[in-house]
Amino acid sequence: MKLLLGLVGAAFAVAAHAQQEIKVGVIYPLTGSAASVGGELRNALELAADIINNGAAGVPDLPFSQGKGLPNLKGAKIKLVFADHQANPQTGATEAERLITQEKVVAIVGAYNSAVTATASQVAERAGIPFLNPESSSASLTQRNFKWFFRTTPHDDLFVHNAFEFLSELQAKKGIKPGRIVTLNENGLWGTESGKLQAKLAPDYKYELVKQVSYPAKTTQLTSEVQALKAANPNLVLQSSYTADAILSMKTYKELGFSPDMILANNAGFTDTEFIKTLGKDAEYIITREVFALDLAKTKPLIKQVNDLFNAKYKINFTGNSSRTFTGLMVLADAINRAGSTEPEAIRKALAATNIEGKNLIMPWKGVKFDATGQNTLGQGILVQVVGGQYNTVWPFAMASRDVVWPMPKWDQRK
CATH class of the missing domain: 3.40.50.2300 (Response regulator)
Structure with missing residues (x-):
């Protein structure tokens, strides 16, 4: 009986731990010809996750800056699981499969290179896993009638x-x-x-x-x-x-x-x-x-506030690439929080219902709101x-x- 109670207690402990950690897969070029930009995108993602999990004092307009994790999931923390696609479409597809089947991620963010985003998001679509694309701009990506694909950046x-x-x-x-x-x-x-x-x-x-x-x-x-x-x-x-x-x-x-x-x-x-x-x-x-410039901070203080955090941690400034990647994870976290669940369908529905105001973004956009194709309609260049x-x-x-x-x-x- 004691053994049985011990096993039950251990199971509850595992469940409690799982509830405290939400695994999000991220696919970027961390080695190869695009490794330099991939490294910056990784930094941007880590900063976003750190703000969500631990806070950002003095940045009240930024969602999750209180650092209490995801409130609607009892303070659960975001855990990033990285994958390196090396700017290779087939590698991107293989890594997406690994993240979904082995790492059990609840959603995927990626993948910068449009050709890799195309293949990796196909894997996610077949598996029924939300795929949030912050940077790839090929117009055809939102012309595939996909149900699980969402893009925050404007397209080409x-x-x-x-x-x-x-x-x-x-x-x-x-x-x-x-x-x-x-x-x-x-x-x-x-x-x-x-x-x-x-x-x-x-x-x-x-x-x-x-x-x-x-x-x-x-x-x-x-x-x-x-x-x-x-x-x-x-x-x-x-x-x-x-x-x-x-x-x-x-x-x-x-x-x-x-x-x-x-x-x-x-x-x-x-x-x-x-x-x-x-x-x-x-x-x-x-x-x-x-899609982004530091000199826009003169009319939007949030840009400088968050860039100062980025520069203090990594000794570089945000670019149009890294700022979009940062924004992508923040948008996904917002959807997971509103879903109040890690179930893929609940997250997908929450993403589809996203309506974030421009004042809460570091981008010079009117906001984030997706149309039926998964394209954000409020971005601008x-x-x-x-x-x-x-x-x-x-x-x-x-x-x-x-x-x-x-x-x-x-x-x-x-x-």
């Missing part, structure tokens, strides 16, 4: 529209004409879709797209591609590249003396901390689409330009912290 259809809207306003309000346009993109899901959208929208906005060039996603040289761009004699390059190839392209531009009036990038590698850190002054004047080693908001013009520098100085005219 919006971002590419933003780029052309910026060019139109630049011409109308500042008299700057973009001229002949070329595109350069990696040939994965994200880059390919971006290039197609740019080709589709350029004539709609009455711009001349004279050439499109793509390259292998993990290339180690871009000489022939840059020579092809140079031969087209463009004024503007629209570029979609991850970190290693964004840096490689800039080095190759300089080596070959390719100096268009402007490079307008589609985020990703151009907003990784390593981009400016590695290139230094050669990163100057690039314009890139973004901005454009930033690297000047003085910092990302400065330049569009929308009403939000700008400084004027656009256009054209970029030629390589031999830079100090």
Whole structure:
């Protein structure tokens, strides 16, 4: 009888412990060509989990800043279970399977690379596990009629529209004409879709797209591609590249003396901390689409308050990538808390009913509210330009912290 009571007590102890810990799987590129950005995303997730579990004094507008865990689950703590997809779609799918079947996670956050998000979320969809995607922007990800997939970031259809809207306003309000346009993109899901959208929208906005060039996603040289761009004699390059190839392209531009009036990038590698850190002054004047900028803190103090916590812990600032990842986990935690349950269906229903106000986010968005496809309808994009080693908001013009520098100085005219 004592043995039986002991076993029952042990079972209750295990159940109580399980209730205190909610396992969330996270899939990111922690090694390989995208390891630098993957490391920053991991830091952002760890900060979010630490705030949820232990609090953030002096940040009252941030959900869970009291640090009492998830109140509706008796103070249960978030436990992150990391998986490394190495920027490989098949590895991402395998790791998603492992997180679900072996680690028994209640939901998954990931996966930065759109091609990996596509495969990993398919696994989650088949298993009936919520998949929260904070950063991947391929428009097709929310066009699959998935029930368990939710994306907080705006997608490339919006971002590419933003780029052309910026060019139109630049011409109308500042008299700057973009001229002949070329595109350069990696040939994965994200880059390919971006290039197609740019080709589709350029004539709609009455711009001349004279050439499109793509390259292998993990290339180690871009000489022939840059020579092809140079031969087209463009004024503007629209570029979609991850970190290693964004840096490689800039080095190759300089080596070959390719100096268009402007490079307008589609985020990703151009907003990784390593981009400016590695290139230094050669990163100057690039314009890139973004979803976040530290200079927006002048009208939204929450940005500085949370970035100060991030910088104190990791000695780096938030980027558009890491800020979105941080926000993604906060949104998922909000849904799990409202669900008051770790049952997948309860979490899915809570995610579908999400309605977070912009004042509670570090993003310059109106909020988070998902449509029937799982897409957040309240996100928006901005454009930033690297000047003085910092990302400065330049569009929308009403939000700008400084004027656009256009054209970029030629390589031999830079100090």
